[in-house]
């Protein structure tokens with residue numbers, strides 16, 4: 001048996017103590033299967049409704065769903081006020097830590113005051129229910145306050161990741177028609193202040209919907225100022241009253257738009273609404289992470305510019321009255337132990353992060369986490385890409401101390417909340433597999449014609465029933481919504497765009513986007529599978545694999561690998577050995593046609609490898625658009641490594 005297969009065969013049963021006290025037990029699957037809508041209605045009961053719904057789901061006009069029809073609630077009230085009213089005002093909502101080491105502790109009572117003040121400020125600036133508000137911020141508490149203030153008055157927030165360019169911001173402002181931009185002078189990134197306001201000035205200059213720019217003073221950098229348009233947060237928000245009555249909005253009232261990083265030219269504005277979204281993020285946060293509001297300290301390491309930040313830094317944790325850690329900066333600033341230092345300092349019990357981060361930590365070495373007290377941790381989460389079994393085991397051993405279950409959560413910007421993941425007190429874990437559809441979720445693996453496949457097969461992932469936190473449309477483009485997600489297999493079946501495999505036990509393994517699944521000589525091979533094999537080799541730190549068109553085999557496998565420090569000078573023999581390793585691990589068909597040793601891989605700012613660019617190189621084409629790369633010089637470095645003439 002090969003090394004990867006052997007690892008994939010290992011099982012990690014739910015720890016007894018956790019299982020005995022878990023928020024949800026094994027009966028949950030049965031309950032949800034017997035009465036799916038009743039199950040979600042019960043989940044919705046965990047929220048506070050100003051008016052109860054008449055109907056759980058209206059699916060009379062698919063794919064346009066309405067959840068909790070007739071119900072009314074205020075999302076911000078559910079996240080903040082009701083906890084204060086219940087006597088938990090002194091509980092910490094956020095332990096916030098700035099990159100330079102400055103800290104703020106924000107209780108639920110303080111958060112309520114800040115959100116009310118910001119809501120009053122928005123009203124003063126003429127923002128009304130239904131208006132769009134762009135938020136372009138560093139990871140500071142005001143970003144959360146701004147989101148909640150929008151939710152409180154029924155305005156629709158549209159957060160743009162602070163690492164995006166002014167172009168990206170401008171196109172999103174234009175598409176959404178935002179009337180206000182909330183931003184900051186800058187934030188701290190890799191040890192120095194990084195300006196945000198200039199990008200806003202540039203973007204707003206090219207759009208015509210924005211009336212005001214509200215600027216939080218964070219770094220004290222000099223900023224250009226447009227009188228009449230620009231306002232300091234500290235001037236406008238701080239003087240407002242802490243009283244604001246939260247109006248209840250319809251369950252289907254729009255809550256936010258989040259643009260997905262485009263594989264196509266124009267970004268898609270994914271629209272989420274209120275009641276169903278909050279129901280599913282709150283319930284999944286509570287069940288997937290076994291969240292105990294009185295004792296847990298929860299940390300999602302994402303940026304609020306991504307859906308993970310929206311659902312599991314802001315809405316889920318707050319709706320559940322969690323105490324969270326929020327961190328402004330990067331993992332290596334000022335040193336590579338920064339995250340572990342934060343876990344130790346705040347006694348974090350639940351950590352939720354991405355496999356790319358885990359692999360970076362692996363590259364840095366296990367001595368770093370070993371230098372900190374991580375014994376407070378009891379549960380770990382993973383999101384964003386398939387977690388290869390080697391990274392899973394490393395995470396389990398070196399961060400989780402061998403005792404913490406790892407909950408690998410598959411979901412998307414479009415799904416709003418967790419969709420496929422094990423439950424920590426129930427599931428016997430399999431490193432590398434997201435395993436089981438969440439209770440109340442219908443996920444299937446189908447072939448190209450939409451026929452459901454049996455166990456031990458590979459196909460496309462689809463969702464066959466609507467779910468509460470599903471996207472409702474693409475902002476301003478219902479047709480594109482239908483075409484992109486609900487046309488391949490008809491209007492009742494959501495096409496996720498991911499390849500998936502069901503193993504002999506019926507557990508689901510996500511195989512990456514379908515455009516990343518290769519077809520070599522008629523055999524379907526996942527890029528992830530080859531990558532996982534490569535990173536299982538001791539000399540490899542990171543790998544990215546693409547299918548390059550090949551006149552004989554359809555596609556050929558091209559791998560880009562970063563070597564571990566000690567292996568960096570091993571040369572051609574090592575490349576041969578790696579090819580042999582994959583051949584042995586998966587089969588001759590999976591052996592890469594070409595392996596290129598590189599120093600860096602091109603990644604978007606959210607940490608996703610841009611395979612499109614690697615395919616351009618592998619297929620010897622002009623490079624496509626590199627503007628969303630973290631570091632556009634990476635491509636030059638890779639090209640320099642190629643043999644002459646390629």
Ligand code: PRX
Nearest residue numbers: 383384385386408409410411412413510513
């Ligand atoms: O391909 C899947 C991958 O990320 C895609 C969704 O990306 P995004 O909308 O940016 O949301 C990321 C955070 C939820 C999916 O189509 N993906 C996400 N989580 C996993 C995953 N692939 C495998 N395993 C996961 N746990």
